[in-house]
Amino acid sequence: MQTDLWDRGLERLAAELPQQQFNTWIRPLPPADVTVDGAAVRVDLCAPNRFKRDWIRSQFGERIERILSEIAGMPVRLELHIAGAREAAPAPAPAPVPAPASPPLPAGPPALADPAPTPPPADTPVHDPVQMSMLDLPPAGARSSATSAASGARARTRAGARKVAEPATPLVLAADLSPLAESPALARLAADAAAAASFISSRLDDTPPAALPDLPAAAPATRTRPPLPKPVPRTALSEHLPDLPDLPALPDMDAEPPVEPAPSAEAPTRPVAAAAVVASPAAGAATASAAPAGASARPTDVLGAISASAALAKASAALARRQRASAEDSPSPAPAPAASSGTSPARAATPAPIVARQVPPAPAPAQAGLAAPALLIPTVPPPSAPTSTRGRINPLLTFDTLVPGRANQMARTAALHVVGSPGGMYNPLFLYGGVGLGKTHLIHAVGNAMLRERADARVLYLHAEQFISDVVRNYQRKTFDELKAKYHSLDLLLIDDVQFFAGKDRTQEEFFNAFEALVSKRAHIVMTSDTYPKGLVDIDERLTSRFDSGLTVAIEPPELEMRVAILMKKAEAEGCAMPEEVAFFIAKNVRANVRELEGALRKVVAYSRFSHKVINIALTREALKDLLSIQNRQISVENIQKTVADFYKIKIADMYSKKRPSSIARPRQIAMYLAKEMTQKSLPEIGELFGGRDHTTVLYAVRKIAEERHKNTELNQQLHVLEQTLKG
Ligand SMILES: Nc1ncnc2c1ncn2[C@@H]1O[C@H](COP(=O)(O)OP(=O)(O)OP(=O)(O)O)[C@@H](O)[C@H]1O
Structure with missing residues (x-):
């Protein structure tokens, strides 16, 4: 009866756990060994490394035991092992191990917990093919394939094992933590795991203590291991550089911003929070332009080079803001001659009443998947790049480059739905969340996907401040018909950071008109904001209630697994070898948002390149020491x-x-x-x-x-x- 216990358990876990958690932690595990004694069952499960073993134990141990016990109809004891360790030394007959409820581990200073208890030697990058499979997460519905993959290798059943007298749960969950007490940071990790174990065991106290079996001494596990997935090949980005989609030319930083001060004082005054569209390529360019300088620098210049890189990133963000402001003079796609003139296209363009977009020629299949995220853009595009056809939609911010996860699952699904049936349900789609969580990325992805579906669709992305600028300019020029013609004729309006409308009455009025016109002709509107509609201040209720009338979805800060997946994906696209434990280390310590994650990764990569050292935990700790110490201090x-x-x-x-x-x-x-x-x-x-x-x-x-x-x-x-x- 127990032969398929683990497979059935997998099915339940796939159904109960968030997909990304299941795919990250559970699915890659090799099939468990199941040993049955008349009254109880023991399940032996191997994790690929200590970090994963401890994480699975503390996060999922209780749930796995509960599910398996329910399926088996008797208590199930879960034993977690480290794969290599167990194979190298077959498990001896388990001796009763005392399991203190809360082991007295030393309390260390508030140093960083290192998720990898034994970092590899500096020159040995570790790639765990199992972990790498995260990069290629299956789509929704993959659970069945996950479980069927596992069903290839059946869990085995052993009967007739003799019984043990001690309660099993505390023993299992608290076992094997002692090595973690070697360092204070690890000790804390161990203390957490032990605390979790103790808590779990306290909740399972009603399990009959004598019901769990011991294993026969001479019954080492033999198992059929499915072949591990191949590591994802790391393609050097440079190979693809010539094929990267064209980007807008950067404007002259010394030029005055084009928006004239408005008598109505409704002109935007706040700094732009979300400059992703143009800031991201610029930031990427900044990193890249820092790299050659750094490459020729002495290793001792590394820190200076990195701060220079940070300064460049800042400068490029400012530049991006300028560029967006410049775009006010050319809110519509510039005519081709202006765009290819070699001067700043934003300045050369004349406002056109209708915003019509066309998809540029699709990249060759080999490059299609490469759509590198903003972090990874290594070069400034030539000024003659044909930007006009894409207007303000960044071709790099696509669904392909957006890592899915629980944090953005709803938002992503809704966004895909909009692409599938624009003007239908979920209109408007209102996405909200904290800074740097991918709102801008997602609405660009909608725009890109829409243009791919319908090349003639009239799609416009703009930041709320650009809309404000447009209103101000048309107010000054008394050209409201132009404004109407531009916005009311769209098929898809993507508008970022609508909280910037606060206190701008005239803008709100115009946006209300545009909103009504678009919705009534079944054009779609996707908006982002830093808060949900009812939380918006100084925005007319007739607007906020309309914002809320379609679908409102939050984007959450990414959970650990998603942060790791994002790091691995961005590092891979960068062509940089990122050991999994380094990704975990960064992800555990940089939790705020994806933009910060990108920043941390950029620093680590730059540090590694400038110092000609391989990326490992020590280097990462060094590269991020300012960031980490600030976090600890604060x-x-x-x-x-x-x-x-x-x-x-x-x-x-x-x-x-x-x-x-x-x-x-x-x-x-x-x-x-x-x-x-x-x-x-x-x-x-x-x-x-x-x-x-x-x-x-x-x-x-x-x-x-x-x-x-x-x-x-x-x-x-x-x-x-x-x-x-x-x-x-
Ligand atoms: N799930 C994700 N996968 C890959 N990259 C992501 C993801 N989420 C965010 N990013 C990247 O993080 C960076 C910041 O994202 P984005 O600008 O979209 O955030 P935002 O929510 O609009 O922030 P803000 O509110 O500050 O404007 C971008 O480079 C984006 O590509």
């Missing part, structure tokens, strides 16, 4: 307690008190959650700092808030605010 549990107490208007003392009314207990749970998310403290350490609470209380709070965050928009918003406040 975010302490005390800081979190104070910030949360201020936010919810309770006393700081309530963070340590035993009071239980929900007006106090809830902020306290939120503070515990943030402490776990934003610091390197272990659960017991956090419990101690919250008035000596047990680690299980902290774990409960962390899970509760994490789960609720996905369902409760208001809580999610509050957490965003708190996180941004804490990050400064």
Whole structure:
């Protein structure tokens, strides 16, 4: 009966876990060994490395055991091993191991937890083919293929094993943590895992203690391992450089911004938050232009070169803003002669009333998948690039280059739906979320996909500030018909950061008119904002209620797996060898948003190139030391307690008190959650700092808030605010 226990368990896990988590952690595991004793079952599972073993144990151990127990109809004990270690030394007969509920591991200084307990030698980049498979995540519906892949190799059943007397769960989940106590950082990791183990075991206390089996001493596992997937080939980006899509020429930085000051004072005054369209290529160009300089520099110049690179990135962002402002003079696609004139196309162009776009010739199949994200653009395009046909849509920001994950799953699905049936459901589509989470990328992806579907579609992307500028200019020139003709005739309007309309009455009026005109003729509108419609301030309710009338979807900060996948994908496109543990290290320490992840990756790559050293944890730690030390300095549990107490208007003392009314207990749970998310403290350490609470209380709070965050928009918003406040 137990022969297919693991396969059936896989099916349940595939159904219960978010797809990306399943694909990242569970699917690549080789089939488990199942050993049955009359009263209980033991399942032996191998993870490819220690990091994964510990992560799977702490994050999924309890769930796996529960699911398998339900399927088996008897208690199931999960044993997790490191693949190589287990194969090299067949498991001896398990001896009873005492399992302290919370091992007394040393509390270390607030250093960074290193997710890879044993970093490889500096010159040995490690590529885990299993992990690399993340880069090629299957589409929705792949669960069945995932499980059927696993069903090729059946879990085996062994019967007749003798029984053991000790309770199994604490033993299994707390086992094998001792090596982690070697360093304080690892000790904290171990403490967390042990705390999780203890918590899990406490929840499974009603399992009959004598019901679990021991294994026969001479029964080493034999298993059929499916061949590991081949590592994704790392193609040098330079091979494809000539084939990269053309990008807009960069404007003259010294030129004055073209938008004239408006008497109505409605002209944009705030700095543009989302400059992705042009900023990203520019930032990429900045990195690239720093590289040759750095390449010829002495290794001692590395830090200077990196700051130069950062300065260049900043300059290019400013330049991008200029470029966007310049585009105000040419809100419509420039006529071809102007675009190819070799001067700044934005300046040469004359505003045209209708925005019509055409897809440029599709790249050859070999390059189609290469659409490199912004980080990876290594060169400035020639000024004669034919930009006019694409207008403001960045051809690099496509669905192909957008890594999917739980954080953007809904938004991405909705966006694909818009492409599939524009003007149909979900109109308008309102995407919101914190900075750098991919909102701009996603609406460009919609634009690109739409143009690919319908070359003659009239599609316009613009930042809200560009719309404001347009309104101001037409107001000054009294050319409202032009404005109407331009916007009301679109098939798809993609407008970024609509929170910038705040307080701009005339702009809101015009946008309202455009909105009504477009929706009534079944043209589609996709908007982004930093908050949900009802959270927008100083925007007329008749607009915000319309924003909310289609589909409103949040984009969340990416979870660990997604951050790793993004890093691996961007590094791969860069043609750079990124060991998996380095990706984990960066992803664990840079959590805020994708833009920061990109920045961290860019630094590491530059550091490696300038110093001619291979990328490993030590180099990464060195390259990111400023970033990491700032994080450590700024975010302490005390800081979190104070910030949360201020936010919810309770006393700081309530963070340590035993009071239980929900007006106090809830902020306290939120503070515990943030402490776990934003610091390197272990659960017991956090419990101690919250008035000596047990680690299980902290774990409960962390899970509760994490789960609720996905369902409760208001809580999610509050957490965003708190996180941004804490990050400064
Ligand atoms: N899921 C993802 N996969 C790959 N790249 C991503 C993803 N999400 C974001 N990025 C990249 O991160 C960078 C920032 O994304 P983007 O500009 O779209 O963020 P945003 O949400 O619009 O931020 P802001 O609110 O500051 O404008 C871009 O280079 C984008 O390509």
